Amino acid sequence: MSDLPARMRRAVPEYRADATAQECMGAILEFVEAVTFADPDELLVALREVIGEHWPGLPPYARNLAYRMVCLQRPDDVDLLREAAADLLAFGPDWDDEAEELQRRADLLDPRP
Structure with missing residues (x-):
């Protein structure tokens, strides 16, 4: 099973209220790397799962990148x-x-x- 949804959640500030700025930046970089190389099916499942949990929670930069990567592949x-x-x-x-x-x-x- 993919850890992509977990990486997406860690990139969301609301899920990381107790994190330091350095931890948040690390989570964002981890997210970007995961999204960049994700399989399109895996990426769509993760994106829809995380958005379904808390629709406005995933920042626009994360949503835009994820959708962009899937649209480029499809x-x-x-x-x-x-x-x-x-x-x-x-x-x-x-x-x-x-x-x-x-x-x-x-x-x-x-x-x-």
Whole structure:
């Protein structure tokens, strides 16, 4: 079983209230490394699990990186592109342009009414 959900949780400040700044930075670096090399299925399961536990808890940088890595590995997964776009829009407006691009790509692959 993957430890990716645990690494994600350790990168969330709310889960680490008693941690030092150095421990938090280490957890973030560990998270980035794990996400960078994760299998897309494993990454999606972990992402959805952690977000499901505490939706706003996973910081936008972590969500964006995780969704970006999965979308790069599955560029033609329409549902994933739409899911990632919706997540970006929830934390905008900084990422609205990227969200609109993901939605545009999804619509080109599968134009739903």
